[in-house]
Amino acid sequence: MERPRHQGMAKNTYMRWRLPLVCLLWEVAMIVLFGVFVRFDSEADAHWEEEKQEMNLTSDIENDFYFRYPSFQDVHVMIFVGFGFLMMFLKRYGFGAVGFNFLLAAFGIQWALLMQGWFHSFKSGKILIGVENLINADFCVGSVCIAFGAILGKTSPIQLLIMTLFQVTLFAVNEYILLNLLHVKDAGGSMTIHTFGAYFGLTVTRILYRPNLEQSKDKQGSVYHSDLFAMIGTLYLWIYWPSFNSAISDHGDAQHRAAINTYCSLAACVLTTVAFSSMLQKKGKLDMVHIQNATLAGGVAVGTSAEMMLTPYGSLIVGFICGIVSTVGYVYLTPFLESRLHIQDTCGIHNLHAMPGLIGGIVGAITAAAATEDVYGKEGFIKAFDFTGTYKTRTPSVQGGFQAAGIVVSLLIAFAGGALVGAILRLPVWGDAATENCFEDDVYWEVPEDEESDVYHMHNPDKPASP
Amino acid sequence: MERPRHQGMAKNTYMRWRLPLVCLLWEVAMIVLFGVFVRFDSEADAHWEEEKQEMNLTSDIENDFYFRYPSFQDVHVMIFVGFGFLMMFLKRYGFGAVGFNFLLAAFGIQWALLMQGWFHSFKSGKILIGVENLINADFCVGSVCIAFGAILGKTSPIQLLIMTLFQVTLFAVNEYILLNLLHVKDAGGSMTIHTFGAYFGLTVTRILYRPNLEQSKDKQGSVYHSDLFAMIGTLYLWIYWPSFNSAISDHGDAQHRAAINTYCSLAACVLTTVAFSSMLQKKGKLDMVHIQNATLAGGVAVGTSAEMMLTPYGSLIVGFICGIVSTVGYVYLTPFLESRLHIQDTCGIHNLHAMPGLIGGIVGAITAAAATEDVYGKEGFIKAFDFTGTYKTRTPSVQGGFQAAGIVVSLLIAFAGGALVGAILRLPVWGDAATENCFEDDVYWEVPEDEESDVYHMHNPDKPASP
């Protein structure tokens, strides 16, 4: 265990047969399941011509595609570029950050289409999918990308695929409980995506605790360029978050409102992040870790309430608070979690997703509880909370209670699920790297050997400094 | 003043209390003002269900959100990624370029929602906001990002926030005079955004003139990778400029036309930029500075006229000319402005925004003056220039005159406002860096100390070359 810098000696990280096997078998399974279950929904099916007439639609523009596709593409960018590049801050783990995120998300969206489909789009034996399903699949995978942030650099691609398989499944169960059984609103996923995803990931990383991780402390930092790459991720997440929180809201005012609230919350969040980043550092200098992450907390924290009548100033207040909470978390809480609770959280998802997600759930519960017909209008009130059918008589305060219950359920499933999955991932057969090789691309990637890499490895005692 | 490379000795750049104080106080002010004034407009309010019925709208797709939100997101990318990365060309100022742009824009959009709201969306004591307000706020902040380009690397974050506060205010006043009093058309902002923003910034940098700036000449250049990062900014600005110029045009043909004209102008601009970049360099090689900047001048220069019947070939001509003007400006004018007029223009905004902005204003005036009912159609003519109500009898040539007056007003307010703000920023309390520490991230940022930074600092005499 003590021989440094030769991965695959201490632990077998050889992926040649294991990884291809998992990828191919699982993809074949997807094909079979899609073949049996998945079809186009009526708006994507060629029969729509006739459907349109039956439904008396006069224009193709009424197709849900035109209501949601632009938001879908923004969300898609967030999942693949946003999360992928945000995690690129590590100096020697850029390939892994963006590449593994790509792999797990590409698998995850397929499995999510199935899992969420069975729960929500299952009609006469078939899952009928349209653009809203694509968005929901991306959302579901978003929670896996979040959890990936906690274990970044410490797991093999097989472990990530296994985690994705389980987490997507549990996500769908939790989502079903919240949206269908508790009849909770959570369009931007403060509870279902962020709270669930983050506490799931934190539980997994707790169970995968590596006692001597300070051995690779030198590789846990960033370099100048890797911080700039990470800013690509940050900015795309920040810019497109209004699309994220509004993507599956009701057509019309709800989508419109969700985008505005998110825009406001995110703007406020940047200012308090900068304030506290400077304030908490002795020399008063800004820390890129905070700018890259805490500026996004405002988007997380209005995930539940953005489509409600939170109002622009309410959004500013939420963003204001979350920028502070998140930045303080990076400075004080992350080291504490690591040293005391043995939670090694590579990207600090506790500060960016867990705490703001909880706040988001609470803000959502309060906003729902405070709703009145006066503020929403008679019809708007019913539409906003879908107080129809079985839920016709539900009052705002009861809705607020159910919203709060949703937080608790998400937490419980995250902890239980994370513990289960963590235990599975601890099995010594998945090819994770030795502790001294964590945060190092060349364990799983062909890394180019060239002039520049001399610079990267100039302290590497095994190699001559320069030819 | 002469001790090099130890920032904070010659000048106090310690931000620890000043920057947090400004950020927190101002953000609290935003919350209070939003609380008093800002509400959702009818299309984002939950009452829209009822409104829709009153207005006899049959579909949610009539909500302005679906007309403008995709363009809004493109504009949002331009402001935060486009400008942020375009300014990343400096070898040691990437954090500052993207980070300070992020900070000032996040504050600026909030203040712009208020300022523009009071002028344009104020109804019975409230500012009612919708997606068009978000676009306008981004536009307004765009003018601050432009001005930031002139002073990039030479100011503290506090100075930038102060400039943002004043410039947004003045922008809103100038915009009100142009759009409401002069009844001028300027959808893509050749005058209100580019001419105003650039001359404002140039005036500020003139007043902040640093006589010995050649001390940091070695840091004013780019490195290979920083030029590639800057190309991200360039390309996103170039790609999304059609959205920028069409984002707030009238629904329908005007938005459509504005996008096409801008697309054409930008395409032509690239070819003349390449031609003159090669022609003006002794060895005939291309200069990344030109490719990064002058290729965008075509978008600036159709900002006023894009929504008019400029026609595709008219757009090509404008782009053709502006690629030349801008590239020639970089080669001859920028050095002249610096040495003779003491205008130190870090990003060359005079070439990218000021001159093309003026051309854009003039092209707009001519295009408006040349408008006929024959070309626009009877109704199209009235709609395009909004010749209704008080302006029912205005003729195209009169409109052309008012357009020209709009240029003059924008210039006057830019010069006067820039002088005022420059004078305020010269006060010695804002924590700007000493001249020898300009264009250097580690004055205000925690910069990672690692192998790669050895490369960056290899000429630094204070440090050992390598452990």
Next chain:
Amino acid sequence: MERPRHQGMAKNTYMRWRLPLVCLLWEVAMIVLFGVFVRFDSEADAHWEEEKQEMNLTSDIENDFYFRYPSFQDVHVMIFVGFGFLMMFLKRYGFGAVGFNFLLAAFGIQWALLMQGWFHSFKSGKILIGVENLINADFCVGSVCIAFGAILGKTSPIQLLIMTLFQVTLFAVNEYILLNLLHVKDAGGSMTIHTFGAYFGLTVTRILYRPNLEQSKDKQGSVYHSDLFAMIGTLYLWIYWPSFNSAISDHGDAQHRAAINTYCSLAACVLTTVAFSSMLQKKGKLDMVHIQNATLAGGVAVGTSAEMMLTPYGSLIVGFICGIVSTVGYVYLTPFLESRLHIQDTCGIHNLHAMPGLIGGIVGAITAAAATEDVYGKEGFIKAFDFTGTYKTRTPSVQGGFQAAGIVVSLLIAFAGGALVGAILRLPVWGDAATENCFEDDVYWEVPEDEESDVYHMHNPDKPASP
């Protein structure tokens, strides 16, 4: 020929007069031709107010702008950022990759608007353009970007402009034969864009064969950061490919379906790419070349069939196969093509575009031949294949035959056109670099001289290693 590293000695790469001349003359030609021919179509013209009334349209949202503009912007990102950054993997050719791609695409879209316009949008002596024309122009240029991938690093900008001129012309001819004469469906361009573009480029690079290209072998590789930049290109192509394949499909269900099919195919493709990348490497490590390229093959291969009723599981199968074919191609076929057939394919477009393009054409033919009224619905069937007018009696199996004929035609025109253009490009007057200077930015670009470039040139014997 043997003196290394002093470009312009062995060959005259001096661009100062030649490149500006070509750019300026051609742009002037564009202006003249646009002036004579190009006008706005009815939806972008100010007369639309009246047109709307005549057509009984009740809302501006019926303007094609709102159906296609978001997709257009996604496609635009793919052409300029996607292709530009994907080709940035070479360690010393980043400026050339992104810059020349920018140049040729900016020229190409103008010429494509004309060429495609004469064939498809020519009415009473004028080419009438709208947003669909912009998308088609981008598509056409996409085929040039593909061909550029084969000759990347080995040609001068003048050669690229000449290739663009001819290739766009031939593209338009081929497209006309396929879409109008053969009445073939190819919305995402498996045949017209990928098959044609790739075999055209491969023929050109065959004719431009450089026998001693291994002299610059050291520059044909990537460095750590260049691989990360390339991933920006990969991800944007991957994310926006659903927009690419659906951008010009019929309004409504066809666009919707095309996006879903592409999403599915791309997802499957990632898993088989990862599987085979690991499997085919002795140490089982992943190769960034595969991740950057083969993950996209699934998008290429549903280019023809995405808008048909391919179904999600059909898409998964196509993606599954193409990830394998493409990765295997990179490992075995590219070296074979180079050593045996003297086809030097810098980016491996044979694996990413040629083979998947062929597969896409075949899948399209099969899917068309298998179409039934049962699957599409009576009206959907007619609409999907446009079986109206002259084609009223065409059966699916006949359509399948014509689709297959479309592949053959595309191949023939690609080979013949590529041979012609290759012969023209071999003329010794276009300023291409000597073989030992291939893949080197400083032949045509001002490259910053600074600390970092010391790193890049540390093996350069002409320079002192470091001050």
